Amino acid sequence: MDATFSYNFPAIRGLQAGNEYFVAMCPLRIIPKIFLFDEEEIPPEHRAQRILNKARIPEMTNYIVENQKDYVFSAITASIDGEVEFLPFNNDQSSKDIGQLRIALDARFLINDGQHRRAAIEEALKISPELGNETISVVFFHDEGLKKSQQIFSDLNRHAVNTTxxxxxxxxxxxxxxxxxxxxxxxxxxxxxxxxxxxxxxxxxxxxxxxxxxxxxxxxxxxxxxxxxxxxxxxxxxxxxxxxxxxxxxxxxxxxxxxxxxxxxxxxxxxxxxxxxxxxxxxxxxxxxxxxxxxxxxxxxxxxxxxxxxxxxxxxxxxxxxxxxxxxxxxxxxxxxxxxxxxxxxxxxxxxxxxxxxxxxxxxx
Known part of the structure; x- marks a missing residue:
């Protein structure tokens, strides 16, 4: 894959259920750009689970903007439909899973967990553009055709327990x-x-x-x-x-x-x-x-x-x-x-x- 025509992230490669996944650090400024929320781009069977509760966005946005010195956001989880390549920095056994993740520019991304965080980040950047260089971790799963995204969404939320x-x-x-x-x-x-x-x-x-x-x-x-x-x-x-x-x-x-x-x-x-x-x-x-x-x-x-x-x-x-x-x-x-x-x-x-x-x-x- 040509690096010129791909997204490139420093990443760590992991293995779950026999399948590779990747954890990357993404600058906040690119989160709204690669994770588009376009109803026309999302297959109908995936839309219902991703309806935004827009009432939550202002509160989350204010949380980031008003606490720039000590806000905390957990990772976004996303599926990738497109060409993916992982290039280890070296082949030593101790560091073969640390490298560069390349994702084709024409790949589609679908957020499985974190759609509200993504929307809040977008709004926060409009108010405080200086936040753009900060990062959030993103867990990427390679999912051709987005066939597994519904199951990923279900599995991620199956054991979630809200605090009192x-x-x-x-x-x-x-x-x-x-x-x-x-x-x-x-x-x-x-x-x-x-x-x-x-x-x-x-x-x-x-x-x-x-x-x-x-x-x-x-x-x-x-x-x-x-x-x-x-x-x-x-x-x-x-x-x-x-x-x-x-x-x-x-x-x-x-x-x-x-x-x-x-x-x-x-x-x-x-x-x-x-x-x-x-x-x-x-x-x-x-x-x-x-x-x-x-x-x-x-x-x-x-x-x-x-x-x-x-x-x-x-x-x-x-x-x-x-x-x-x-x-x-x-x-x-x-x-x-x-x-x-x-x-x-x-x-x-x-x-x-x-x-x-x-x-x-x-x-x-």
Whole structure:
């Protein structure tokens, strides 16, 4: 193959299932050029699996542009339909799989894994062209006619397991609210002892009573923020004080802390052991932060007088749990639970809350 009429990459050759594959370092500037996304060039049987979720692209693009000193992208995996040649730098046994990969200029490339990364790189280069000389690893499989690409796509995703949102928060060192949430947990004795930092839902026998993602989501609601938003020193101070007051005000949590009630019984008999309660409290806390800035602590303290027992069906049936007694956490049930809490501590409902409450009693919603 004539090097003048080919793509040339330094690469490492590997072997899987008896077939060669190659790992190459590709400059970011050429990624959008060789990996075209042209519906007319992709066989119909391959298109459906590669439909872009365009809503993901801006977030991924911003991640690269805003973190140019420490962003990380995993490898792109692609199939090559065309002539391929690997030239070892030498024939020594120890280095015969290190060399140059040549791919004909008329070859077709089909991304098996990484289509969103490719699109984000393209957009990031428009904003920061200086990123063009940086590299990303690409794993190439030679696949004449792209006959194996569907199976490659299936195999790559067969054993993929998404991390839980709690793990995502735990490992996130960029999001300010994640950082504050983790610090609040570590510095609050009750939260430190009884927060599960890995799971998003707790088993009936879990020794924990809260999940990290529920505390994080509650903080978002307390401040009416979204993931990635910045917060002021005043807002951070409010979060820290809120959790201190809340932990002192939930009698059942303190019974667990004093070993007078176990977490299993807490979850089985009280709604305060579930995410629907926490996130509802987040909505109530946000209202207090806006409209009762000077006396919100007294309202949170009054939570200690509320009957949180699941046998209290007058207050919580249809809100925190359904007719079968199963806890239900949806945007709707969180709002209904928050409404009931506001009523029980003598806070007025907003117009939209009153409308939702009326529909609830009328059985419309």
């Amino acid at each position: 949102s709690s793990i995502g928060i735990l490992y996130d060192h960029r999001d300010q609210i994640s950082m504050v949430t983790k610090d609040i947990i570590s510095t609050t004795p009750l939260l430190s002892r009884y927060t599960d930092k890995e799971r998003v839902s707790l088993s009936k026998n879990s020794p924990k009573i809260l999940a990290l993602n529920h505390i994080y989501n509650t903080n978002l609601k307390l401040l009416s923020k979204s993931k990635g938003d910045s917060i002021t020193d005043v807002e951070e101070k409010f979060l820290r004080q809120f959790w201190s007051v809340l932990c002192d005000s939930i009698v059942e949590w303190n019974l667990v802390f004093k070993k007078e009630l176990n977490p299993r019984d807490l979850r089985a008999h009280f709604i305060v052991g579930h995410g629907v309660f926490l996130e509802a409290i987040g909505l109530v806390g946000h209202y207090l932060h806006l409209f009762n800035e000077n006396d919100w602590i007294s309202y949170i303290n009054s939570l200690s007088k509320i009957d949180w027992h699941r046998s209290n069906t007058d207050d919580w049936l249809g809100r925190a749990f359904n007719q079968n007694g199963r806890i239900q956490k949806t945007s709707y049930t969180i709002q209904l639970t928050a409404i009931k809490i506001k009523q029980l501590i003598n806070l007025p409902l907003t117009e939209s809350e009153q409308t939702l409450e009326n529909k609830f009693f009328q059985g419309v919603v």
